[in-house]
Amino acid sequence: MPTLIGSVQRALRLLEAVGSHHEGAPAKQLAREAGLPLPTAYHLLRTLTHEGYLRREDGVFVLGDAAGRLAGGGLQQKRRSMILDSLAHFREVVGAPVYFAVYREGEIEVVGVSDTPAMPACEEWADFRRTGHAHAIGQCLLGQLDEEARQDHFDRHPVESVTPYTVRDMRAMEQRFSAMRRTQPVTESQEYVLGTVCAAIPITAGDTVATMAISLPLHQKGRLPYAVDRLRSEVGALLSTLSFSISI
Template structure:
């Protein structure tokens, strides 16, 4: 073990315990360091941005706060990935998680396995939201202006024989989707694949979770999507999935 690193980390932990700051003498006493050693480490940590000093008191600096924010984000991502894996195992299908953020469709997580592989992204998900269930589910949660803005940038274009043909057809479909109901597409994005997506209502950001199945199992699609929806309702409260990750 590198002793100086251990001592510096103990000082950081001690500073973190004092929301209103603490002087060097108190910090040295709490971590059991000689005052000159504590001063040297505190100056180094301040120089590197992990601490800041105000009126003789030490506080956590921007670098430490960035680490804390990153750790929180990683924890949230881990919670999401764990939930996706749990849903995959429970329903026996690949599970996808996506949000609509800053005008773009972002797929943030996929849980599959060798026995239940995910659909291949052969056409950019961001540009083909009109064709896959995730995209249609996300677009259905936007207001009319946001939808039209998206379609101005990514107009509907057929990518399989089953894809909707134009913007008007997509907008008409979105208008008739019922709130909180699964969105289903069969071979619109990829031949041989059927997908269903359900909205994820935690937070203000448009979000959705989806599944995919081989098209010859399409009769399983809606029942499996409804089972996924019940799993989501059961777990989101306890896992507190953050949509803003």
């Protein structure tokens, strides 16, 4: 095991050395910078090249596709961590479960949720993607689309009753969208889950359609306007973090 760990450490030092040279570097220079004997460096460089972490071009080594995927995965994890940290902050300030969602490639995608045992999130008992007309998250995202994109969504996911309070048909849904103001919160009461009220605010980050939402038990409905106002002010203060993370 110590030998294996040592080999991994040496390979990582070589990867770091290669990564510090945008145009690549020859084996002798990499061995010197990594503090490795040249034969050891040659062996590891061949292995890393075979596995796709490096490429050899015109006598120098550059990072390969596998190294790029490894770095991309780390960046993706960092972005997800930033989102979850932000959601936890919003949850504590607002005193309610907080959701972050985007509309990506024609579908509603809940990127992150932050709740606690004392403030549980709304259970996804019916597919969020197919029931966008019934919850504040979906209504807020769909309300930011143009008519063509919205019609395409409903062609694939028709309006249907989820609870007795859900919008019944497409005509009523379009009337609701017509009354919406793009920058204002969207609220719904028991349309997705009985005994639950929700609100969502639109998030503007370039061309990305996104939303932040909260949910409360029905008996706390009176808290919803205050909670939404707090959420809007907090999101405005941390929008740069969310904008960086939205592409996750």
